Amino acid sequence: MNVKKMAIVCVACGADTFIRREPVYEGFRKTGERLFCVSCGHEYAAEADVPYKTAAKPQVFTDADRSQRVDLFQGDEKGRNCRHCRHYVVNPFVQRCSLHRIEVQATDMCDDFSAASEAKEEASEKDDPLAKLLRRG
Numbered sequence: 001m002n003v004k005k006m007a008i009v010c011v012a013c014g015a016d017t018f019i020r021r022e023p024v025y026e027g028f029r030k031t032g033e034r035l036f037c038v039s040c041g042h043e044y045a046a047e048a049d050v051p052y053k054t055a056a057k058p059q060v061f062t063d064a065d066r067s068q069r070v071d072l073f074q075g076d077e078k079g080r081n082c083r084h085c086r087h088y089v090v091n092p093f094v095q096r097c098s099l100h101r102i103e104v105q106a107t108d109m110c111d112d113f114s115a116a117s118e119a120k121e122e123a124s125e126k127d128d129p130l131a132k133l134l135r136r137g
């Protein structure tokens with residue numbers, strides 16, 4: 001399955017070539033892999049050091065999609081999962097989105113995500129969250 005990401009441009013010989021993987025065994029247990037340039041035999045210490053050709057990576061997403069996805073996760077590691085959303089309502093039988101009035105999973109992601117913790121802070125007695133929203137817009 002890794003065939004597609006095996007194309008590299010070797011840092012040692014500059015060749016447009018491939019990576020060769022050699023499994024490392026400790027007894028009968030596979031403990032890792034050694035990575036070599038097919039052309040010159042240069043060994044890469046770690047997977048992260050291998051100069052894979054980006055164009056050869058599986059193109060499931062276009063570049064535009066990819067940067068968008070990166071943005072989604074940036075700075076908000078907790079993510080935009082329904083579980084952390086103020087609209088998320090959970091009861092013993094079903095998890096619901098109170099905004100879209102649909103059944104959701106805790107791990108669902110949503111464009112209308114609104115962080116629950118933040119919302120609670122904003123909703124202190126003196127601050128009506130709706131008023132705050134309106135002021136923002």
Ligand SMILES: [Zn+2]
Binds near residue numbers: 010014015041
């Ligand atoms: Zn090489």
